[in-house]
Amino acid sequence: MSHRVALRFHDDDRGKPVVGIADTASALNPCNIGFSRLIPEVERGIRDAGGVPARFPVMSLGEDLMKPSAMLYRNLVAMELEETVRANPLDGVVYLANCDKSVPASIMAAVTTNLPSLLLLGGARSAPHFDGKPLGTGTDLWRALDKRRAGRMDDADWLGLERTLACAGPGACNTMGTASTMAIMTEVLGMSLPGTAGLAAIGDELVAAAYETGVAVTTAILRDERPDVRLTQIALDNAVRALAAVAGSTNAIIHLAAIAGRLGLDAGLARMDHLWRDIPLLADVEPSGTGLIHDFRRDGGVPSLVAAMGDQFDTTALAGDGETWAVAVAAAPEPSGVIHTRANPVAAGPTLAAVFGSLAPTGAVIKTAAATPSLIIHTGRAIVFDDYADMRERLDDPGLDVDANDVIVVRNCGPAGVPGMPEWGMAPIPKRLVEQGVTDMVRISDGRMSGTSFGTVVLHVSPESAVGGPLGLVEDGDLIELDVPGRRLGLLVDDDELERRRALAHPSPPRHLRGWPKIYAEHVQQAPDGCDLDFLAALTPESRRFIEPVVGRS
Numbered sequence: 151m152s153h154r155v156a157l158r159f160h161d162d163d164r165g166k167p168v169v170g171i172a173d174t175a176s177a178l179n180p181c182n183i184g185f186s187r188l189i190p191e192v193e194r195g196i197r198d199a200g201g202v203p204a205r206f207p208v209m210s211l212g213e214d215l216m217k218p219s220a221m222l223y224r225n226l227v228a229m230e231l232e233e234t235v236r237a238n239p240l241d242g243v244v245y246l247a248n249c250d251k252s253v254p255a256s257i258m259a260a261v262t263t264n265l266p267s268l269l270l271l272g273g274a275r276s277a278p279h280f281d282g283k284p285l286g287t288g289t290d291l292w293r294a295l296d297k298r299r300a301g302r303m304d305d306a307d308w309l310g311l312e313r314t315l316a317c318a319g320p321g322a323c324n325t326m327g328t329a330s331t332m333a334i335m336t337e338v339l340g341m342s343l344p345g346t347a348g349l350a351a352i353g354d355e356l357v358a359a360a361y362e363t364g365v366a367v368t369t370a371i372l373r374d375e376r377p378d379v380r381l382t383q384i385a386l387d388n389a390v391r392a393l394a395a396v397a398g399s400t401n402a403i404i405h406l407a408a409i410a411g412r413l414g415l416d417a418g419l420a421r422m423d424h425l426w427r428d429i430p431l432l433a434d435v436e437p438s439g440t441g442l443i444h445d446f447r448r449d450g451g452v453p454s455l456v457a458a459m460g461d462q463f464d465t466t467a468l469a470g471d472g473e474t475w476a477v478a479v480a481a482a483p484e485p486s487g488v489i490h491t492r493a494n495p496v497a498a499g500p501t502l503a504a505v506f507g508s509l510a511p512t513g514a515v516i517k518t519a520a521a522t523p524s525l526i527i528h529t530g531r532a533i534v535f536d537d538y539a540d541m542r543e544r545l546d547d548p549g550l551d552v553d554a555n556d557v558i559v560v561r562n563c564g565p566a567g568v569p570g571m572p573e574w575g576m577a578p579i580p581k582r583l584v585e586q587g588v589t590d591m592v593r594i595s596d597g598r599m600s601g602t603s604f605g606t607v608v609l610h611v612s613p614e615s616a617v618g619g620p621l622g623l624v625e626d627g628d629l630i631e632l633d634v635p636g637r638r639l640g641l642l643v644d645d646d647e648l649e650r651r652r653a654l655a656h657p658s659p660p661r662h663l664r665g666w667p668k669i670y671a672e673h674v675q676q677a678p679d680g681c682d683l684d685f686l687a688a689l690t691p692e693s694r695r696f697i698e699p700v701v702g703r704s
């Protein structure tokens with residue numbers, strides 16, 4: 151009875167399932183602010199399907215504002231959601247998520263608590279025109295930044311760009327950045343309704359999807375359909391392949407590994423690289439293509455992409471509506487526009503690759519689709535920056551001894567090192583070289599880069615330098631060999647010399663972290679394991695039992 155009183159149940163609500171709505175709307179997160187408009191529709195869908203809605207607030211992870219990175223807080227939100235769901239009498243949950251890290255955090259919580267649930271993504275922001283073309287969030291800003299640094303963009307144009315960006319309204323980045331990529335991953339994994347990835351944040355279609363999501367979760371509760379039925383190794387492998395087909399954000403590699411870790415599934419780099427090898431680029435969307443996520447959705451979205459992938463996608467996996475993907479594909483438009491067929495791909499694969507070697511013993515990744523083809527086999531002199539601050543201070547120094555064949559190394563950007571593994575991996579091209587017309591160089595880091603970024607950038611080098619990885623031993627002038635076709639990343643320095651350097655290396659001075667960053671730095675796993683906390687990653691039968699008995703109908 152106390153549950154019913156606390157939830158303000160009417161008499162005719164007795165016995166109905168209680169459906170939580172995890173609300174991440176926040177004025178500090180423009181990507182998620184639009185949920186305020188959608189919540190009444192989710193509630194209406196829940197009620198119409200026979201449930202009782204219960205909205206609750208959740209920390210909002212906005213990539214634009216949070217420092218050093220919203221990634222530092224992904225696991226915290228996953229934990230907040232898990233504990234809220236575990237501690238309250240909920241029967242199912244609609245997770246409202248949109249900006250990059252709120253999506254994987256919600257999936258991690260959903261698969262851990264394993265209550266009937268779906269995510270409702272908040273849609274993509276609009277694309278106001280600038281310089282005669284629709285503005286792709288992030289990607290076009292990076293391009294403009296290089297023009298600005300090269301002196302080819304004056305103050306008036308720069309201000310015009312800022313004003314245009316500010317007019318884009320609510321919603322997630324509209325290129326194939328991390329948010330769009332994770333929206334696609336969510337849909338492929340069966341954790342959102344089919345056809346919803348890439349909807350416009352301000353359109354009526356998203357309002358309808360909000361209602362349908364409320365209905366679908368309530369229906370799933372009544373049928374006792376839980377995420378573990380959908381999120382199998384087959385579904386995960388589908389997601390890994392779909393990631394390559396859209397040349398999605400490298401951040402999704404980490405998030406998929408974290409989700410796999412919660413479920414005891416395999417999303418190791420070797421398996422992913424194997425799955426990526428024969429997948430061509432099928433989505434012509436920035437930064438690896440020309441369109442925006444609106445175009446992708448207009449041309450059929452994920453169901454048409456799955457159709458285009460043919461036998462590279464196992465359609466026996468379940469979509470978010472509880473039907474197999476074969477059903478969604480049968481109703482999907484033929485691939486067209488920015489969604490290409492395998493017979494006529496945007497580019498040959500692989501679009502992503504994992505590399506291993508003396509510089510990355512447990513792996514690193516590169517988005518080959520966004521790299522310069524002539525640089526994917528390259529040996530060059532290392533120009534080493536000890537951390538992000540060092541890079542910012544010295545990169546544009548006219549006296550820096552650097553040329554276009556060098557390899558820029560930025561270290562101490564990893565999960566434990568910062569902590570939080572910020573998107574510092576795409577170091578800018580040194581200004582002197584930009585002015586000479588250089589547009590790309592090999593860059594190597596133990597950090598991440600934005601999904602909207604591009605270039606020949608090797609990321610997630612593991613183990614990271616802050617925990618003793620060999621990236622910490624590189625010195626200016628060492629030769630580094632990148633061989634993407636051979637899947638190698640080597641430091642061409644002999645073992646004796648590396649041992650000598652290791653013996654001389656000074657441990658980093660102790661950092662005076664407190665609160666969450668302290669817990670995070672002490673427990674975060676490396677990138678190939680998804681950067682989850684070690685005590686959250688492995689769900690044992692005992693910890694599963696700890697979660698399950700607490701939830702239940704009121």
Ligand code: FES
Pocket residue numbers: 181212213214248249250321322323327329
């Ligand atoms: Fe939020 Fe890109 S900054 S989705």
